[in-house]
Amino acid sequence: MASLLPEYVILGLLEVRPCHGYHLLEYFRAPQHLGYVWKISTSQLYATLKRLEHLLWIDGREEDSVDAPIRTVYWLTEKGRIHLFEWLNMSMPSASTRHIRTEFLSRIYIARLLKYPIQPIIDAQINACIHQLNILREERNQLDDSLGYLAIDLRIAEMNAILTWIQATLGKKLLYE
Numbered sequence: 589m590a591s592l593l594p595e596y597v598i599l600g601l602l603e604v605r606p607c608h609g610y611h612l613l614e615y616f617r618a619p620q621h622l623g624y625v626w627k628i629s630t631s632q633l634y635a636t637l638k639r640l641e642h643l644l645w646i647d648g649r650e651e652d653s654v655d656a657p658i659r660t661v662y663w664l665t666e667k668g669r670i671h672l673f674e675w676l677n678m679s680m681p682s683a684s685t686r687h688i689r690t691e692f693l694s695r696i697y698i699a700r701l702l703k704y705p706i707q708p709i710i711d712a713q714i715n716a717c718i719h720q721l722n723i724l725r726e727e728r729n730q731l732d733d734s735l736g737y738l739a740i741d742l743r744i745a746e747m748n749a750i751l752t753w754i755q756a757t758l759g760k761k762l763l764y765e
Contacts, residue, residue, distance in 0.1 A: 592690050594628055594636055595645075599664055599672040600698030602646060606663035609634055625693050637662060645671055676704060681713055683720035688713065688750055696758070710758050714751065721747045 594616070601607070601615055609630075615621045616628050628636075637660075640646045645668030648660040664672065676695055681687065692713050699706045724744045731737040 592687065594626055594633070595640060596672060596675040596691075597622065597626065597694045597698060598633075598636060598640065599645060599668050599675070600694075600702065602662055602664040603669065603672055603698075604701050606661050608651075608659040608661050609637055610659065612637075612662075622694065622697065625690055625697070640668065643667075672698075676709065677712075679712055680719070681716050683713075683716040683747065685746060685750065688717075706758075710754065714754055717747055717751050717754070721751070 597616075598612060601612055613628075613630060613633050616626050616633065617623050637646065637648070641648060641662070644665055646662045647665055648662040650658050650660050652658055676699055678695075681692060681695075692709075695709050696706055698704075699709055721744065724740055724747060728737060728740040728744065731740065
């Protein structure tokens with residue numbers, strides 16, 4: 589399973605406005621923002637910023653402050669902006685529960701901050717889940733009454749619950765609109 593990395597979320601936050609690492613970290617810690625979605629450490633955030641800077645997706649400049657140590661303020665480059673919008677417009681996102689809980693919710697969050705349409709993001713996730721559900725049903729139909737059958741049946745129930753949640757929750761007006 590592909591690891592979940594906060595790169596695209598950071599790109600989205602920097603598209604909203606340039607800021608320093610400490611301010612970015614506040615987004616990842618605040619429960620009304622990404623606090624329940626991502627758990628990243630200070631060192632992970634700064635390592636990610638360095639990686640994004642190395643990829644030329646962001647750029648930064650040190651700034652002096654009267655009441656704080658020197659901080660680097662980061663902003664999105666054009667190359668980073670291209671990658672951000674490719675991520676927001678993924679046509680077939682992952683249908684794993686872990687990715688839905690983290691990346692899908694992050695895409696919705698960033699799109700809302702950017703005043704970017706969320707319906708295509710929701711539709712792409714629904715389509716990915718339906719596709720995965722069909723694959724799981726085919727796999728289950730190939731099995732007899734075994735532990736494998738039960739495991740896939742559980743994944744089918746989980747995917748149905750996710751689809752129900754997406755349609756019921758995101759079909760309504762989002763709480764933070």
